[in-house]
Amino acid sequence: MTQPLFGQSIKRREDPRLITGKGNYVDDVRLPGTTHAAFVRSPHAHARIKSIDTAAAKKLKGVVAVYTGKDLIAGGMKPLPVGWLIPGMKIPVHNVLTVDRARYMGDAVAVVIAETPYIARDAAELVEVDYEPLPAVADGLKAVQSGAPAVHDEISDNVSFRWQLGDKAATDKAFAGAAKVVKQSFRNHRLIPNAIEPRAALASSNPGTGEVTLWLTTQNPHVHRLLMSAFVLGMPEHKLRVISPDVGGGFGSKIFVYPEECAVVWASRLLSRPVKWTADRRESFLTDAHGRDHYSDAEMALSADGRILGLRVKTNANMGAYLSLFAPAIPTYLYGTLLSGCYQMPAIHVDVTATLTNTTPVDAYRGAGRPEACYLVERMVDLAAGALGMDRLEIRRKNFIPKDKFPYQTPVAVMYDSGNYEGALDKALESFDYKAFRKEQEQARKQGRYLGVGFSTYVEACGLAPSQVAGALGAQAGLYESATVRVHPTGKVTVFTGSHSHGQGHETTFAQVAADELQLPMEDIEIVHGDTGQVPFGMGSYGSRSGPVGTAAIYMGAQKIKEKAKKIAAHLLEANEADVVYEGGKFAVKGSPGRFKTFGDVALMAYLAHNMPKNLEPGLEAISFFDPGNFVFPFGTHVCVVEVARDTGHVKLVRYLAVDDLGRVINPMIVDGMVHGGIVQGVSQALWEHAEYDEEGQLLTGSFMNYAMPRADDVPSLQVGRTETPSPVNPLGIKGAGETGTIASTAAVANAVMDALSPFGITHVDMPLTPGRIWEALRGK
Amino acid sequence: MSSISIQVNGVSEARDVEPRVLLVHFLRDVLGLTGTHVGCDTSQCGACTVLLDGASVKSCSLFAVQADGRQVTTIEGLAKDGKLHPVQQAFWDQHGLQCGFCTPGMILSTCELLARNPKPNEAEIRAGLEGNICRCTGYNNIVKAVQQAATAR
Numbered sequence: 001m002t003q004p005l006f007g008q009s010i011k012r013r014e015d016p017r018l019i020t021g022k023g024n025y026v027d028d029v030r031l032p033g034t035t036h037a038a039f040v041r042s043p044h045a046h047a048r049i050k051s052i053d054t055a056a057a058k059k060l061k062g063v064v065a066v067y068t069g070k071d072l073i074a075g076g077m078k079p080l081p082v083g084w085l086i087p088g089m090k091i092p093v094h095n096v097l098t099v100d101r102a103r104y105m106g107d108a109v110a111v112v113i114a115e116t117p118y119i120a121r122d123a124a125e126l127v128e129v130d131y132e133p134l135p136a137v138a139d140g141l142k143a144v145q146s147g148a149p150a151v152h153d154e155i156s157d158n159v160s161f162r163w164q165l166g167d168k169a170a171t172d173k174a175f176a177g178a179a180k181v182v183k184q185s186f187r188n189h190r191l192i193p194n195a196i197e198p199r200a201a202l203a204s205s206n207p208g209t210g211e212v213t214l215w216l217t218t219q220n221p222h223v224h225r226l227l228m229s230a231f232v233l234g235m236p237e238h239k240l241r242v243i244s245p246d247v248g249g250g251f252g253s254k255i256f257v258y259p260e261e262c263a264v265v266w267a268s269r270l271l272s273r274p275v276k277w278t279a280d281r282r283e284s285f286l287t288d289a290h291g292r293d294h295y296s297d298a299e300m301a302l303s304a305d306g307r308i309l310g311l312r313v314k315t316n317a318n319m320g321a322y323l324s325l326f327a328p329a330i331p332t333y334l335y336g337t338l339l340s341g342c343y344q345m346p347a348i349h350v351d352v353t354a355t356l357t358n359t360t361p362v363d364a365y366r367g368a369g370r371p372e373a374c375y376l377v378e379r380m381v382d383l384a385a386g387a388l389g390m391d392r393l394e395i396r397r398k399n400f401i402p403k404d405k406f407p408y409q410t411p412v413a414v415m416y417d418s419g420n421y422e423g424a425l426d427k428a429l430e431s432f433d434y435k436a437f438r439k440e441q442e443q444a445r446k447q448g449r450y451l452g453v454g455f456s457t458y459v460e461a462c463g464l465a466p467s468q469v470a471g472a473l474g475a476q477a478g479l480y481e482s483a484t485v486r487v488h489p490t491g492k493v494t495v496f497t498g499s500h501s502h503g504q505g506h507e508t509t510f511a512q513v514a515a516d517e518l519q520l521p522m523e524d525i526e527i528v529h530g531d532t533g534q535v536p537f538g539m540g541s542y543g544s545r546s547g548p549v550g551t552a553a554i555y556m557g558a559q560k561i562k563e564k565a566k567k568i569a570a571h572l573l574e575a576n577e578a579d580v581v582y583e584g585g586k587f588a589v590k591g592s593p594g595r596f597k598t599f600g601d602v603a604l605m606a607y608l609a610h611n612m613p614k615n616l617e618p619g620l621e622a623i624s625f626f627d628p629g630n631f632v633f634p635f636g637t638h639v640c641v642v643e644v645a646r647d648t649g650h651v652k653l654v655r656y657l658a659v660d661d662l663g664r665v666i667n668p669m670i671v672d673g674m675v676h677g678g679i680v681q682g683v684s685q686a687l688w689e690h691a692e693y694d695e696e697g698q699l700l701t702g703s704f705m706n707y708a709m710p711r712a713d714d715v716p717s718l719q720v721g722r723t724e725t726p727s728p729v730n731p732l733g734i735k736g737a738g739e740t741g742t743i744a745s746t747a748a749v750a751n752a753v754m755d756a757l758s759p760f761g762i763t764h765v766d767m768p769l770t771p772g773r774i775w776e777a778l779r780g781k
Numbered sequence: 782m783s784s785i786s787i788q789v790n791g792v793s794e795a796r797d798v799e800p801r802v803l804l805v806h807f808l809r810d811v812l813g814l815t816g817t818h819v820g821c822d823t824s825q826c827g828a829c830t831v832l833l834d835g836a837s838v839k840s841c842s843l844f845a846v847q848a849d850g851r852q853v854t855t856i857e858g859l860a861k862d863g864k865l866h867p868v869q870q871a872f873w874d875q876h877g878l879q880c881g882f883c884t885p886g887m888i889l890s891t892c893e894l895l896a897r898n899p900k901p902n903e904a905e906i907r908a909g910l911e912g913n914i915c916r917c918t919g920y921n922n923i924v925k926a927v928q929q930a931a932t933a934r
Contacts, residue, residue, distance in 0.1 A: 011873060011874065011876070012873070012876065014881070015872070015873045015878060015881075016865075016873070018878055018881030018884055019856075019865070019869040019872050019873055019878065019881075019884060019885075019888065020816070020856065020857065020859070020860055020865070020869065021814070021815070021816015021817070021855065021856035021857040021885055022816065022857075023816070023881050023882075024815075025815075025818070025882065027809075027815075027818075027819070028809075028815035030813065030815075118799070118801070118802075194916055195880070195882075195916055196818075196820045196826060196828055196880070196882045196883045196914060196915065196916050196917075197818070197820065197880065197882040198819075198820070246880075246881065247880065248818070248880045248881065248882025248883075249879070249880040249882060249916050249917055251916070278819075280819075280821075280822045281820065281821035281822045281823065281826070282822055502880055503879035503880030503881070503917050504879070505879070669876050670876065672876075672922075673876050673879060673917075673918060673921075673922055674879070676918060676919035676920075676921040676922065677879065677916070677917045677918050677919045678919075679919055680919030680920070681916075681919075703821070703822070703823045703825070704821050704823055704825030704826060704914065705823050705825060709825075709914050709916075710919075710920075711910075711911045711914065711920075712906070712907040712908075712910040712911055712913070712915075712920040712923065712924070713904075713907040713908050713910075713911045715919060715920060717903065717921060717924065718919060718921050741919075
């Protein structure tokens, strides 16, 4: 392969092991003497725990131990921390095993450790918990009504925090002067992430050294290590090693510190034996942090000619029974800050109420706040067009931030780095003949067939994040990324990255970047991630940050290596450093290409150290931390065509076309794949997926039998394309690619369905747009 | 305990197992063949798919004792003499996997699909794989991989 490798669709290096069954996921790790954990979980959404009787369970042959919440607390276990603080926020106590009250269906009350997983489950069923069921509340709006049961006694109104952003007075003024105000209430319903690998943890303690190794399904091993050791377990950080080998998808759900991994580490230290827990899918449904779950009231102020003057949004965000690790950031800084969309909106005000309910905690799920914002804005723009009798693309073009206005400061805190929104729309329309579609639609309607087209011209913020800004906004962490570039004496290179891959293909793409920067063959470069015992302190992967932040750290590390190597080469060549150039893996003296030292020669000398420049240390290794100056802001246009069956309400996806601008792209094949998967996840929210609780807080959609996951025959082949507007935020010009599909597509589908339903005077139906809901809306029309 | 003997990837494996042990746990925990994954507990996701006498089955919905005297092919048994099976090769070539967790099941389902219908059209491919859930790829490149494998055979 000829360099640069950047931009080439190189086949993935991780695939040979994954397609032959040689992957190494947490549940695949085998250690002698392993015991197995099973958790006893509340079947009630809300109940007082009167007593727990573990005697029968302890008696079962093969049971090693049974622990309750009281045992853990007596053994020094502290509650789970919250990693993002909002001023005035009330934080409910979240114990690893709840002690006197179960607060959601699935809340863990005891853990059984046994010789086999089968025995552990048998014994868990023998633990007798005397519950006194209490009135429960599952719905965010009902939770804040007076008389609603309090999920936590100390937070009687069930409000964890209220958060506002934007200039309220300016927004009120914009509405006062508006020719038209469009209002709509939206339900952005709850979802369940469902990575196909269930969460798992295997802890092995070494009583001789006091060290514990934890194999864990995590997107951020260092975050887990820090929070578990310093806040929950009270053990020295350097005595805990977290390894995340192959991880089978995350989508946000494997970011957070959960009770189970804390319990297995604690038990393995106590028992001096390895302890393993692997969730079954039912536990995944009940305990993986859920996503979305907003109620929003939105109002848009417009001029008579279709200019957006202002946007006012009130949102009730259901946080579940406890605050999950980054939950407070999702309906605030990752949501409110995106409400300007790709439009010039002079004034915006958003007011969020975060409520506690008797449901599974809600946290980041692919897109995390941004899909909710995009859905709301893109739906409102369509509704505004309808109210003003304008074409939906015309209103978009009229309000787009023009490409010469970047960087663009929005009224909701963020500054967009770069963009060309018209460019992406134009490119999409090269492949989609809008006029011809309108004709086809008209013809079809005459035959009783209801076609619709939906557009989503989106922008999103990712590449989390400038640490100083994040800190000022309440983050309890920095959001840089790390890399160590270690050159070995033979000139081979290992790159240790703080980013984490759980499907993204970093072993390939990061090697492409490192190979280019070091001008070495890709085979000479190995990428290591997911082990706190090997890689420098890093923040992991979420918020589409690996490309824009993680690779930048590698880029910086490579520059340092070249700098030092050049000094050594100049010394060996007896040349002035300024006269040495590095090209094609060789350091040569300018003007005399015959006088050179290879990268390998220099690496060897760095470690032999027989002949080094004065005052230069031996070795050739560099560590870098890249802290971005801003978020990056991918954007694009998604176009969806649907056909709605008049008689059944069934929605058929006819066509899906996406043009995304992700800045510069390292590996187009991998990025296309991420976009495909993201689109289907967003489409699926619009049409099928729905985590539903009943009035008593029972999760009605607790398995793949009743939670509608998209399957191969539900979706058509997707058409994806790109424009390229480099980001100025990082040295490689990359914008993130992991979440755009999910952020953009939900609105495109919903807009398409509403377009199809427009002959019936229907302007809005809440998602998921199932046949039942559409049939209901069409009834009597 | 029951004594059973199963041909797994061409090797006869005789063991004593509890009658309640699922085939997938026999493969993973008794034989150490961890390429077969468990993604759910309701036989919906297909991650545990293996071939039983050539037919695809979800190994979480069979007891090991039900496979007594029969032949099982797992993902570890597909490549021969260090050469990838055409379906494996196609998944690699077409980027038909991301996290890789559903992949072994997806590949074995594809093997059976192509054995039944060597030249499937796109709709037949999609219908043929509806018993396997993938959360990463949106199925787009999985379909392409199956198309490549169909051409290669």
